[in-house]
Amino acid sequence: MVPPPCGHGHHFCNGNLPTYSMNIKSLNITKHHLYPIVVLDHILSHRTRHSVGRFLDVSIVILFFATIVSYGLKFIPFIDALYIEQATMIAPKIMGLLLVLISILLFIIILELFFRFSYFEEHETTNEPTFDVLKILYTATDGDLTKSFIQSAAGEKILLRCGIPTTALQTEFLAKRSGILFDAPFPEITDGPFTLSSLVLFLLSVDEEFRTFIVRGGIREPDLVGCAEWVMRQNALAKKQERWWSHERLAAIPGIGKDWAYGAAFTLARYGKEIVERYDTYASTMSLKDTAEVTSLERILARSTGADAIIVGLSEAASMDVVFNFARSIARGIVTPELEGKKIFVLDYNLIVAALHTKDEYETTMITIFEEAINAGNIILVISNLPAFLAHARSLNSDVVTLVEPYLSSGRLQAIATIDMDNFHNVVEQNAVLMSQFEKVVVTEPSEAKMVPILERVAENLESRNPVFFLYSAIDEALRSAENYLPDGVLPDKAVSLLIEVVPQCMQAHKVIVDRSDILTLIKTKTNIPVGEIQTAEREKLLSLEQFLRERVVGQDEAIKVTANALRRARAGVRNMKRPIGSALFLGPTGVGKTETVKALADLFFGDEKAILRFDMSEYQTADSLERLIGFSEGERAGTLTKALKERPYGVLLLDEFEKANKEILDLFLQVLDEGFFSDMRGKRVSARNVIIVATSNAGSEFIWEAREQGLEVSTMKDKILSKIIERGVYRPELLNRFDAVVLFNPLGEKELAQIARIMLQKLQKRLKEKNLELVITDDLVNAVIKHGTDPLFGARPMNRAIQEKVEQAIAEKLIRGEIGEGSQVVILPEELI
Structure with missing residues (x-):
């Protein structure tokens, strides 16, 4: 039994293999209604028939003119008698050859007609192999169905779309395989036709050699099935184009003089563009009669009154696609009789803006356009991007809605307006006239x-x-x-x-x-997100992330481990794509490396430590904080977070002093951390799925210090510290559980402070080297920096200020006094740091 296709349109997906009730031998394909044309196609293929037919067409035309010339020479007085005699002798032979070729061409035409009418003949029973599968079964004479599939035209196309050339199959697979015999089990077909995609999955399930070859070639099973369905669609389209007698093909042939029955619209032609069928865009590839939006639009416009529609899409482009598909259905004659012969004109907004600058000029022109559209009798007027159209009218102090209302309410003017979902709520729903005149057609995202x-x-x-x-x-x-x-x-x-x-x-x-x-x-x-295959250099870097992080972050082994593991998971592509790339809550005292870890994270993953969207959450403690973050419900003022994520949707989102944020903001991040998005002031989704969210907090710092003073390992006290934070009501447990990791940062000891001081001095050393100065970093200098830049409450943070105010100041004074210059070694003694 062949199960129905899954969501991707694939049979047997998700491990649902067919049930086998017969073997290949028991298949009596001779009883299949397509068997005669399969035999015909095997003996004289479709391509061969077409090639022979084209050759015969050309040959017959040439011989026809040759026959006329050979018989007509005797009527030309100045032609030599010898030529006339020779032409008279060969004329019957040319005529005979012409008749033979005509007979052969007629035979080819009869064969082709037999093929086409048999192929397109409607049958009630569809529980049988399709034509392409039947051809493969017919040629599997040696018992190797896989080989027959690979050597078939359809199989070759499928495997090429997978990236497997025929030469590779011949040399690496077919030459070494043992083959499947005809006694292999074959699925019973009860739930629809057995297609190429069904055959591919069948072969993958019974032929281990073929499956192994495909897997080793890096081809995924869904990709192979997808290739089969692509080829099926290509073949179906090619056959459909050959069915010239179908209603759709015949209806698409333009009539003679149809436009003569309708009036002209010169002003509309100046300020609008007629839509013709767009073969060069993807919109023309959508199935029309199966598109609910096009069907709804056709139903509305076919009415005698109230035949006006507003298409509401996720974007303006999505709305216009429905219009283009509707125009295509009219061009192909697959609409109701009331809409046959209609022309669709789209008002050119840019041209109107450029040409019409005054209210009188604008209103006169618009009235003329409406009248011409009505008088022509076959025009459907499209107002694309309705909000922009209305805004231009308002800029000229013109009420275009009042202007167009009599035409719409009378039923004489057929109109389509397009708009995106956000503007529909903000513009149209607030206007009673527009809501009463236009019927809504909502465009949903295709599956x-x-x-x-x-x-x-x-x-x-x-x-x-x-x-x-x-x-x-x-x-x-x-x-x-x-x-x-x-x-x-x-x-x-x-x-x-x-x-x-x-x-x-x-x-x-x-x-x-x-x-x-x-x-x-x-x-x-x-x-700038690292995706794709991991190369050797990057692989080595990923495996050595801890080493890279330790060069920047001192004394925080747990933070380094958590960060490194998160980066590896994200790069390997095993993360949940419906959530942020990663999320972490860094807890610890000030100045212990939380922000430096975030910078290192941005540098390693996004290649730039500036790829950080930083928010000081202490600024978002008031009642209006949520609106300032996501946007105000009244007006068009966007929120700071909304704006930041739209402008830079990739990077690290750093939330400093997270515990100080308003409770509503903490609730907002419950959703963001779980689903990777939030809704702005207009209800529009803002994605946070391509950022790494890191919240830093001093909450629990006193407990961390307490554990350190008692000589306890901070990491072993994590559960107790988090419990105390929850008891104090700083964070709710559900919020803490939303983070991928909660990391405790240790207070820094003298050893760690010395390492940090040296790292900071090395940064200064690097800057001075650009000025051709060499700073000598000594242990005495490091200790002096620690002395002047250490505060138990602020950790290593004051060191930067100490280096700037003490070390850099001392160097500046030496430069001014001329004690050092380009190429000099710079030695700073502790006593110089006053």
Whole structure:
């Protein structure tokens, strides 16, 4: 039994293998209604018939003119009699050959008609192999079904889309395999046709050699099945285009003089553009009759009154896609009779803004456009980006809603407006006239099963224009990466943009095959997030993260371990993509390395320690703090966090003094830490899934100091310290549990302070080296810095100030006095640090 497809459209996914009730031998394919054309296609393939037909067409035309010339020479007076005699002799032979070729062509045409009508014949029973599968079964004469699949045209296409060339299959697989025999079990087909994707999964389940070869080649099972479904769709489209007698193909043939029955619209033609079918964009690849939005739009516009619609999408582009698909359905004649022959004109907003500068000019022109659209009799007017259209009218002190209302309410004007979801709530729902005149059509995001075919057609279109070849893995990764790493925009638009952008990247690298790694390289370039295959140098760095961190963070082994493990998990790609990259709460006294750890984290993961979005949560303690963070409900003022994440959606989000934040903000981060997003003041999602969230806090510092003074290891007291923090009501347990890790930072001892002082002096040494000065770092200098820059309450933080006010000051004075100059060694004695 063949189970129905899963969410991806794949049969047998998630380990659901078929039940076997017969073997391949018991399949009597001769009874299949497509068996005759399978035999025909095996003897004389579809491609061969077409090639022979084209050759015969050309030959017949040439022989036809040759026959006319040979018989017509005798009627030309100045032609030599010898030529006329020779032409008369060969004329019957040419005529005979012409008739033979015509007979052969007629035979080929009859065969092709037999093939097409048999192939497209409707049958009630679909529980049987499809044509492509039947061809593979027919050629499996040696008992090796896998070999037959690989050597078939469909199998070759499938494996090429996986990135496996035919030569590799011949030399590395077929030459060494033992083969499956005809007594292998075959699934009983009861739940729909047995397609190429079903066959692929069947072969993977019964042929261990084939499965091993695929896995070793780095091909994922869903990718192989996806390739099969891609080829199935390509074959179905090719066959559909050959079905010239179908209603859709015949209806698409334009009539003669249809436009003569309708009036002209010269002003509208000046300020608008007619939509014609867009074969060059992904929008034209969507299934029209299965698109609920197009069906709803057709139903509304087919009415005699109230035939006006407003399309509400996640974005303006998504709304316009529905309009383009609707125009395509009109062009192909697959709409109700009331809409046949309609033309769709989109008002060119930019042209209107550029040309109309006064209220009178604007209103006169708009009235003329409305009247022309009505008088023409076959025009549907589209107002794209309705908020911008209304805003321009308001800038001229014109009430365009009042202007257009009589036309809409009378039912004489058919109009479509497009708008995104946010503006619909803010603009249209607040206007009673617009709500009463337009019926809403909501555009939902397509399912993954619908988006994959869209991306495949985009890839095919790009292949036809550029010297590239897309593997299925690139399509799959574009969809995944667009969803995971590109928070702005909607699908499939974001994924389409990735496919378009990756082409010049590959061409610049002189690469023809576009695979998963190319999409990931593009993502890395756009986001600075390390993705893709881990190379040797990076692998060594990841395995030695603790060493790198210890060079910057002193005396915090637990923090280093937690940070290193979090980075490795994130880079390995095993994290939950629906949450932030990572999250941690750093607890400890001031000046012990919490912020330095965050900087090291940003540097290691994002390649820049400046990739930090820093918020001082002590500034968000008042009642309006939440609004200041996410945005004010009244007005268009965006919140600081909302703005920061939209401008820089990739990096480390540092929340300093987290315990001081307003309770509402702590509640907000319950959701952010768990789901990776929050809603701004307009209800729009703001993603935090591509940031590492680190909250620092001094909460519990006194308990940490207490443990240290008692000679206890702070890490062993973690549970007790956290319990005391919860008892005091600083943090709720559910908030602490949302963090991937809660890390306690130890107070610094003399040994750690000396290491930190030396590291800070080395930074100064590096800066002076750029000025051709060599600072000599001595133990005495280190001890002097510790003496002047240590405070038990503030840890190592005062050291920077001590170096600046004492060491740098002493160096500056030496330079001014001329005691040192370029190329000098700089030695600072402790007594000079007054």
